[in-house]
Amino acid sequence: MKVVERIPAPTRSEFEQRWLKRKSPVVMTGALEDWPARRLWSAEYFREKFGDRLLPVAHTDEQRLRHDPASGIPYRPMKLGEYLDRPDGYSIFIIEDALPELLRDLPRPAWCPERGWSMRKLWLSPGGTGSPLHQDLTENLYAQVVGRKQITLFPPGDGRYLYRYPLLSKLPNFSRVDVEAPDHARFPRFRRAQPLTLVLEPGELLYLPRLWWHQMRSLDFSVSTSYWWATGAVQVAVKAAILYKKLRALRY
Ligand SMILES: O=C(O)CCC(=O)C(=O)O
Numbered sequence: 555m556k557v558v559e560r561i562p563a564p565t566r567s568e569f570e571q572r573w574l575k576r577k578s579p580v581v582m583t584g585a586l587e588d589w590p591a592r593r594l595w596s597a598e599y600f601r602e603k604f605g606d607r608l609l610p611v612a613h614t615d616e617q618r619l620r621h622d623p624a625s626g627i628p629y630r631p632m633k634l635g636e637y638l639d640r641p642d643g644y645s646i647f648i649i650e651d652a653l654p655e656l657l658r659d660l661p662r663p664a665w666c667p668e669r670g671w672s673m674r675k676l677w678l679s680p681g682g683t684g685s686p687l688h689q690d691l692t693e694n695l696y697a698q699v700v701g702r703k704q705i706t707l708f709p710p711g712d713g714r715y716l717y718r719y720p721l722l723s724k725l726p727n728f729s730r731v732d733v734e735a736p737d738h739a740r741f742p743r744f745r746r747a748q749p750l751t752l753v754l755e756p757g758e759l760l761y762l763p764r765l766w767w768h769q770m771r772s773l774d775f776s777v778s779t780s781y782w783w784a785t786g787a788v789q790v791a792v793k794a795a796i797l798y799k800k801l802r803a804l805r806y
Pocket residue numbers: 677684685690694696768770771778779780
């Protein structure tokens with residue numbers, strides 16, 4: 555199985571030339587050294603500062619995000635303190651909307667453009683929590699702030715082997731294949747897909763190019779953030795997709 559290249563954080567122009575232009579994933583080590591989040595964030599910090607705040611928690615079944623093509627991904631609101639005391643589910647939210655105070659701890663990653671569209675998401679879960687295989691329209695700098703994450707990636711061209719749900723389902727950007735336990739009888743073409751795997755360590759940043767498929771599982775109590783961005787024509791498509799998702803009540 556192929557592995558993702560791991561490099562010390564490059565300069566912005568080096569990143570643009572070697573990885574962003576080629577849409578090639580890369581892990582940058584030591585990339586979050588100047589992020590207050592790296593020093594501050596822990597279960598205790600969240601409990602103490604934001605324990606009373608209601609945040610969205612996605613349901614899980616046997617520690618895997620519940621997702622259904624007819625109903626999508628169900629969430630329930632939960633106080634962060636209660637969730638941290640008895641974590642059941644996957645707390646996933648847009649930071650700007652749900653807990654903007656956290657932006658103080660998160661500088662904008664130096665490798666993305668200042669202009670254009672951007673959004674930050676937070677992924678908080680106990681060890682062992684998994685999210686299903688899917689792809690996004692946006693570029694993503696995915697930061698592993700606390701704990702480790704097991705990640706499997708597939709290039710966009712492998713989509714033909716990944717059995718996407720129908721466009722009009724509630725999971726139009728999700729695959730039916732569970733990479734960790736693939737059902738080869740139902741999904742025979744999956745054998746032809748070419749996965750890349752990695753364990754993202756705390757303090758590392760993964761460049762996850764747009765349209766790359768990804769499935770993830772936390773190996774420890776884990777806090778990660780995505781910095782999603784888009785520029786030019788892609789920005790227009792992303793805004794249209796957000797509107798489409800809102801109209802159809804799709805959340806993820
Ligand atoms: O952290 C995860 O479980 C999923 C992250 C993800 O899907 C994303 O950043 O787009």
